[in-house]
Amino acid sequence: MKKKVIIVGGGFGGLNVAKILGDDESYSVLLLDRRNYHLFQPLLYQVAMAALSPAEIAVPIRAELSKYKNIDVLMANVHSVDLQSRKIITDAGEYDYDVLILACGAKHSYFGHEEWEQFAPGLKTLEQATEIRRRVLMAFELADREKDLELRKQLLTFVIVGGGPTGVELAGAIGEISRYTLSKDFKHITPESARVVLVEAGDRILAAFDPTLSISAARSLETLGVQVWTSSRVTNISSEGIAIGTEFLKSRTVLWAAGVQPSSINKTLGVALDSGGRVLVDVNLNIPGHTEVYVIGDQANAKDKNDQPLPGLSPVAIQQGRYVARTLKALARGKTPQAFHYLDKGIMATIGRKQGILQVGSIKLSGFIAWLGWLFVHIYYLIGFKNRLFVFVQWAWHYMSFGRGARLIVHKEWMSYNNKGE
Amino acid sequence: MKKKVIIVGGGFGGLNVAKILGDDESYSVLLLDRRNYHLFQPLLYQVAMAALSPAEIAVPIRAELSKYKNIDVLMANVHSVDLQSRKIITDAGEYDYDVLILACGAKHSYFGHEEWEQFAPGLKTLEQATEIRRRVLMAFELADREKDLELRKQLLTFVIVGGGPTGVELAGAIGEISRYTLSKDFKHITPESARVVLVEAGDRILAAFDPTLSISAARSLETLGVQVWTSSRVTNISSEGIAIGTEFLKSRTVLWAAGVQPSSINKTLGVALDSGGRVLVDVNLNIPGHTEVYVIGDQANAKDKNDQPLPGLSPVAIQQGRYVARTLKALARGKTPQAFHYLDKGIMATIGRKQGILQVGSIKLSGFIAWLGWLFVHIYYLIGFKNRLFVFVQWAWHYMSFGRGARLIVHKEWMSYNNKGE
Numbered sequence: 001m002k003k004k005v006i007i008v009g010g011g012f013g014g015l016n017v018a019k020i021l022g023d024d025e026s027y028s029v030l031l032l033d034r035r036n037y038h039l040f041q042p043l044l045y046q047v048a049m050a051a052l053s054p055a056e057i058a059v060p061i062r063a064e065l066s067k068y069k070n071i072d073v074l075m076a077n078v079h080s081v082d083l084q085s086r087k088i089i090t091d092a093g094e095y096d097y098d099v100l101i102l103a104c105g106a107k108h109s110y111f112g113h114e115e116w117e118q119f120a121p122g123l124k125t126l127e128q129a130t131e132i133r134r135r136v137l138m139a140f141e142l143a144d145r146e147k148d149l150e151l152r153k154q155l156l157t158f159v160i161v162g163g164g165p166t167g168v169e170l171a172g173a174i175g176e177i178s179r180y181t182l183s184k185d186f187k188h189i190t191p192e193s194a195r196v197v198l199v200e201a202g203d204r205i206l207a208a209f210d211p212t213l214s215i216s217a218a219r220s221l222e223t224l225g226v227q228v229w230t231s232s233r234v235t236n237i238s239s240e241g242i243a244i245g246t247e248f249l250k251s252r253t254v255l256w257a258a259g260v261q262p263s264s265i266n267k268t269l270g271v272a273l274d275s276g277g278r279v280l281v282d283v284n285l286n287i288p289g290h291t292e293v294y295v296i297g298d299q300a301n302a303k304d305k306n307d308q309p310l311p312g313l314s315p316v317a318i319q320q321g322r323y324v325a326r327t328l329k330a331l332a333r334g335k336t337p338q339a340f341h342y343l344d345k346g347i348m349a350t351i352g353r354k355q356g357i358l359q360v361g362s363i364k365l366s367g368f369i370a371w372l373g374w375l376f377v378h379i380y381y382l383i384g385f386k387n388r389l390f391v392f393v394q395w396a397w398h399y400m401s402f403g404r405g406a407r408l409i410v411h412k413e414w415m416s417y418n419n420k421g422e
Numbered sequence: 423m424k425k426k427v428i429i430v431g432g433g434f435g436g437l438n439v440a441k442i443l444g445d446d447e448s449y450s451v452l453l454l455d456r457r458n459y460h461l462f463q464p465l466l467y468q469v470a471m472a473a474l475s476p477a478e479i480a481v482p483i484r485a486e487l488s489k490y491k492n493i494d495v496l497m498a499n500v501h502s503v504d505l506q507s508r509k510i511i512t513d514a515g516e517y518d519y520d521v522l523i524l525a526c527g528a529k530h531s532y533f534g535h536e537e538w539e540q541f542a543p544g545l546k547t548l549e550q551a552t553e554i555r556r557r558v559l560m561a562f563e564l565a566d567r568e569k570d571l572e573l574r575k576q577l578l579t580f581v582i583v584g585g586g587p588t589g590v591e592l593a594g595a596i597g598e599i600s601r602y603t604l605s606k607d608f609k610h611i612t613p614e615s616a617r618v619v620l621v622e623a624g625d626r627i628l629a630a631f632d633p634t635l636s637i638s639a640a641r642s643l644e645t646l647g648v649q650v651w652t653s654s655r656v657t658n659i660s661s662e663g664i665a666i667g668t669e670f671l672k673s674r675t676v677l678w679a680a681g682v683q684p685s686s687i688n689k690t691l692g693v694a695l696d697s698g699g700r701v702l703v704d705v706n707l708n709i710p711g712h713t714e715v716y717v718i719g720d721q722a723n724a725k726d727k728n729d730q731p732l733p734g735l736s737p738v739a740i741q742q743g744r745y746v747a748r749t750l751k752a753l754a755r756g757k758t759p760q761a762f763h764y765l766d767k768g769i770m771a772t773i774g775r776k777q778g779i780l781q782v783g784s785i786k787l788s789g790f791i792a793w794l795g796w797l798f799v800h801i802y803y804l805i806g807f808k809n810r811l812f813v814f815v816q817w818a819w820h821y822m823s824f825g826r827g828a829r830l831i832v833h834k835e836w837m838s839y840n841n842k843g844e
Binding site for chain 1 (some may be wrong): 458477482488495514559563567604609
């Protein structure tokens with residue numbers, strides 16, 4: 001009798017668990033996700049910035065797993081988990097498990113100011129990426145037809161909140177779009193005059209990197225016309241712009257890349273969470289006292305060898321997913337599992353089309369070589385041959401042409417637009 | 423002093439007028455469209471059927487025209503036209519013209535039953551294509567988790583209303599998706615068992631073609647499992663399915679490909695329209711009595727040499743657009759314009775991945791060769807090198823792999839989903 005494994009979440013963590021358990025004779029697997037696709041989130045900002053199309057960074061989960069007889073996929077929303085009776089409650093009904101793997105990832109955190117979201121969308125989903133694309137491109141369109149110079153200035157001011165990798169990538173891309181992609185497209189405005197401000201509460205951007213790399217990244221951003229404001233904590237966001245203490249920066253396009261919080265499922269578990277809401281797991285990534293429940297990726301607080309929480313990076317989720325699957329295989333063969341150890345392969349970020357920073361152990365790189373490294377790693381890890389091929393072709397093409405392949409403003413409501421008639 | 427030309431609509435008609443008038447010393451051109459992109463509508467059904475991404479059949483209008491000094495582009499909605507004072511009224515203000523070209527195209531017509539649209543979306547915009555894709559893919563997802571066999575059957579029943587080229591292409595594609603693309607993806611349903619019904623009010627599908635071709639197209643559809651119902655007029659559509667007289671066909675996914683009507687702008691002109699609402703234009707494509715106003719494409723009723731209205735096809739719009747631009751150039755040089763003559767290059771349609779029909783004068787072709795002809799012509803005419811290249815790569819790829827590159831269910835509301843967690 002096979003043990004019933006339920007995996008919640010088809011991201012980097014969950015998908016890697018499933019693939020290794022595929023065709024395993026000891027387990028039957030059910031993977032749930034509220035999406036029908038696996039998203040390659042590290043490139044999501046390129047969808048938001050119109051360089052890639054959604055389909056180029058996403059693969060259908062069913063297609064990825066269809067070859068495994070023992071894996072079933074269900075598109076559903078998981079509302080809560082009942083650890084005692086070992087079942088999950090979803091909008092498609094309840095499901096029992098022998099082993100549960102929670103890999104639901106994270107969503108944006110507005111630090112208790114959820115009302116800011118409407119004015120400053122975050123970048124975690126394809127819908128958000130499309131919405132950000134719409135807002136950025138529409139700002140230029142509206143500025144081009146705006147007679148009032150003060151309003152035009154506000155329309156051409158873009159603010160990105162949060163100086164982490166995503167914020168830096170967004171700011172760099174907007175700088176590039178205005179300088180290169182759109183520069184010849186408008187008769188009434190000069191897109192190059194767009195103002196891009198990257199706002200960071202800490203004293204430097206990319207705090208996860210060595211200070212020297214933070215500085216070279218800031219310099220690269222400035223060459224793209226991005227103003228980098230550090231030690232600047234946002235105190236309010238409205239349709240008019242953002243407030244930093246007593247200062248108010250007028251802008252019609254504010255993007256949020258500041259904070260994340262784990263899936264709200266954590267609150268339903270009734271177990272110990274860290275201050276950020278992540279589940280505190282033991283060395284086997286189990287919830288203490290529940291050897292049948294694993295929590296991985298952004299949803300968990302797992303400690304590294306220095307007893308520090310591991311960062312919310314895809315390599316962590318991937319390694320944890322593989323660890324859990326191998327642990328389950330070991331247990332099925334009656335072995336005792338080893339503790340999880342994260343192998344740090346380094347961190348990297350990109351600033352625009354040909355600047356990057358890269359840090360592996362004591363090696364610190366910045367500039368074009370670092371960007372090539374970033375490009376190689378991301379194409380290599382992008383799941384699925386098709387995506388690898390197309391993303392490469394697309395990048396190669398718009399690198400040569402300065403074009404933005406997916407520069408479409410697709411509206412949210414399809415019917416209202418259909419009814420308007422041209 | 424250059425004459426002010428206003429082009430309304432960046433479709434096949436309007437874009438071709440603009441490109442030929444580009445850098446002309448006699449005219450300054452303003453092209454308005456409510457979109458920021460030109461859409462290659464003949465391939466829109468492939469976006470709806472998840473074979474192509476929106477960006478692969480669309481190009482930014484600004485990018486297409488940015489090299490012409492005398493052409494300005496404005497993204498705006500045109501509400502009405504004042505023929506007497508020679509100005510157009512838009513949501514971005516009023517604009518005077520010396521010459522006006524109306525090329526707004528058509529939207530769907532529900533024959534006075536607009537309430538049907540929510541149950542049976544049409545396929546004219548990218549939003550609609552994405553919505554249709556969402557409905558078709560979601561139907562399989564919901565069927566897979568549906569325990570009630572009767573409901574499951576309704577979820578796996580797809581009805582396409584309208585047996586023209588679009589309806590045939592949609593029906594054929596859904597037949598293929600269920601038979602090939604999805605066949606291995608589900609554990610609880612066999613997608614091959616999906617029922618696809620093409621409903622046509624007339625006595626045969628593809629009425630524009632020779633009857634022998636209509637028959638071979640119907641046979642090709644049947645090999646893909648599509649049931650072709652002719653002489654079947656829809657009398658009602660609800661969330662439950664469609665009514666054909668006393669008969670009721672239960673289906674959760676109904677698509678509309680039946681009728682089109684010209685842009686609602688026509689009603690604001692106060693000139694003679696045909697029964698379909700199209701502007702009756704003279705041999706120069708002018709509104710009678712208004713030599714400064716041209717109406718082209720789906721918005722106009724222009725007669726062929728047998729005094730029959732020209733069909734709503736892209737070649738007609740393209741040729742009319744080029745004709746108008748050349749006429750304006752001739753007038754600027756003091757010449758008298760020739761009458762417009764449509765050069766019929768034939769018509770074609772495709773049924774699935776390798777069946778097509780093609781009719782050029784007395785030549786009638788069906789089968790794989792006709793499909794190759796269709797493929798070649800569509801790739802050739804697809805505007806922009808990038809799109810040609812990518813569409814070809816994408817097609818070649820999913821022709822070999824039976825895959826569907828863009829099989830993503832992207833939801834309409836981005837924020838509600840963001841808030842749900844994960």
